[in-house]
Amino acid sequence: MAFPITRLRRLRQNEPIRSLVRETRLSTESLVYPLFVCPGKGVRNEVRSMPGVFNLSVDQAVQEARHAHSLGVPAVILFGLPENKDEIATGAWAETGIVQQAARALKREIPDLIVMGDVCLCEYMSHGHCGVVRTAPQSLGAAVATPPRATADYEIVNDATLELLARTSVSLARAGVDIIAPSDMMDGRVGAIRQALDRAELSHIPILSYAAKFASGFYGPFREAADSTPQFGDRRSYQMDGANLREAMREIELDIEEGADMIMVKPAMPYLDVIAAARRRFDVPLAAYQVSGEYAMIEAAARNNWIDRERVLMESLLSIRRAGASIIITYHALDAARLLA
Ligand code: PBG
Numbered sequence: 001m002a003f004p005i006t007r008l009r010r011l012r013q014n015e016p017i018r019s020l021v022r023e024t025r026l027s028t029e030s031l032v033y034p035l036f037v038c039p040g041k042g043v044r045n046e047v048r049s050m051p052g053v054f055n056l057s058v059d060q061a062v063q064e065a066r067h068a069h070s071l072g073v074p075a076v077i078l079f080g081l082p083e084n085k086d087e088i089a090t091g092a093w094a095e096t097g098i099v100q101q102a103a104r105a106l107k108r109e110i111p112d113l114i115v116m117g118d119v120c121l122c123e124y125m126s127h128g129h130c131g132v133v134r135t136a137p138q139s140l141g142a143a144v145a146t147p148p149r150a151t152a153d154y155e156i157v158n159d160a161t162l163e164l165l166a167r168t169s170v171s172l173a174r175a176g177v178d179i180i181a182p183s184d185m186m187d188g189r190v191g192a193i194r195q196a197l198d199r200a201e202l203s204h205i206p207i208l209s210y211a212a213k214f215a216s217g218f219y220g221p222f223r224e225a226a227d228s229t230p231q232f233g234d235r236r237s238y239q240m241d242g243a244n245l246r247e248a249m250r251e252i253e254l255d256i257e258e259g260a261d262m263i264m265v266k267p268a269m270p271y272l273d274v275i276a277a278a279r280r281r282f283d284v285p286l287a288a289y290q291v292s293g294e295y296a297m298i299e300a301a302a303r304n305n306w307i308d309r310e311r312v313l314m315e316s317l318l319s320i321r322r323a324g325a326s327i328i329i330t331y332h333a334l335d336a337a338r339l340l341a
Pocket of ligand 1: 118120122130183184218219220221222223290291292293
């Protein structure tokens with residue numbers, strides 16, 4: 001039945017009716033707030049390319065998390081800026097690591113807050129890659145003076161990395177992290193982490209895998225925030241090619257087979273089709289990460305008065321929800337919680 005019988009504007013005529021027929025709703029209960037934890041006391045350094053986002057010492061991170069919790073945000077995800085970096089990412093798995101310290105403090109001060117731990121090595125490696133790097137023999141001598149440039153000059157070693165990721169996961173869980181979230185994109189890491197957790201009598205700890213994580217220019221501001229830019233090369237040999245939807249489904253399928261309890265698509269807005277396809281195909285809880293570049297674009301345009309900041313940030317979150325993600329990791333979590341209240 002077409003016009004004039006059908007008039008879709010009937011159900012748009014005022015806010016109560018629009019609200020009655022609304023198909024998608026955002027809720028604070030599904031938001032996760034990222035925190036960047038650094039050494040020191042009383043430190044609160046704003047990230048240049050992410051206004052409103054800070055590197056926080058443990059005491060400040062606790063304060064920020066308390067604020068988030070009081071607004072109804074149920075979870076934080078932790079990233080660390082270690083004191084020192086090396087070739088085996090010691091800072092990621094050391095008992096005294098910065099994220100371990102933060103997790104202990106957060107669980108002591110705010111026991112009901114869900115603490116997620118991002119598991120990756122890039123922030124802790126001197127070269128900034130997410131895995132162990134092996135330099136090709138012919139360039140070994142040269143590598144000391146000049147870092148390798150061509151892909152042929154170095155290799156990100158998959159299986160040796162798994163051991164470090166597993167060690168990191170066990171260490172974080174022992175420090176109180178409630179959910180382990182591996183973001184490195186090595187093959188087999190979910191299985192390796194599950195096995196290590198189970199052996200350490202941590203079989204109750206869930207894994208949220210960054211299952212479909214794309215090599216993306218939208219991570220730019222994060223790398224400044226976490227000081228994790230690769231010193232040579234890029235991440236395209238482990239993170240996914242942005243052109244591939246079918247491969248994303250294979251990544252997710254494998255992670256679920258290896259024991260992922262929840263899955264994630266990242267970034268969010270440029271990959272809404274991947275979120276939608278994952279929602280239709282898999283029955284595990286689905287998360288999406290609205291990444292640093294997505295945040296920075298909204299903030300930059302708002303600062304120029306080119307867009308209405310609050311309206312655009314809520315619309316962007318709604319689009320992620322509508323695509324099918326039930327959990328949203330976003331730097332706008334506190335603003336969203338305030339606007340939803
Ligand atoms: C670590 C990691 C990254 C992000 C989350 N975990 C950076 C990267 O892969 O380069 C990006 C988050 C963001 O941009 O907000 N590997």
